[in-house]
Amino acid sequence: MQSPSGPAHRGCVPWQALLLAVSILAFWNLPATVQFTIESVPNNVTEGKDVLLLVHNLTGNILGYMWFKGNGARPHKQIKFYDVDTKAFSTGPLATGRETMYPNGSLLFQNVTTEYAGNYTLLVLKRSLIYEVGTGQVHVYNPGSNTSIGITVIHKDPSYRA
DSSP: OOOOSSOOOOOOOHHHHHHHHHHHHHHHTOBOOOOOEEEEESSEEETTSOEEEEEEOOOSOEEEEEEEESSSOOGGGEEEEEETTTTEEEEOTTOOSOEEEOTTSOEEEOSOOGGGOEEEEEEEEETTSOEEEEEEEEEEEETTTTEEEOOOOEEOOTTOBO
């Protein structure tokens, strides 16, 4: 029996198809409305402690969640992804190994440093391929320098464009 002359085709993994769909939607700049909120728990975290970006009021038939560092949903800024159907988690280029994502969309950062301060964007993809986007911020306090970085903000922005 001869071996095939080319590589075997494995097909597209479900989360890869979802990532492609979200990437296309994000670059089309379609308007999205936010139905959920993101709460930083605690509001002000001390360097070396844990902080949870807790998602509230998610509704609808959800296909998956994606977390990104900063404002906007750009593939090179992705931290974590969760595929609801397969219950599979995957990491993006900005994952450090200190993040834990939960099936409800919430994201835990462990042993934070001041580099974790700033904005984080959650993109929620619905089965209808409509998406919702929300942004939260992490505020990190460094007790050694008596300074803090970032401001905790929880908001809804119906005019937000990914």
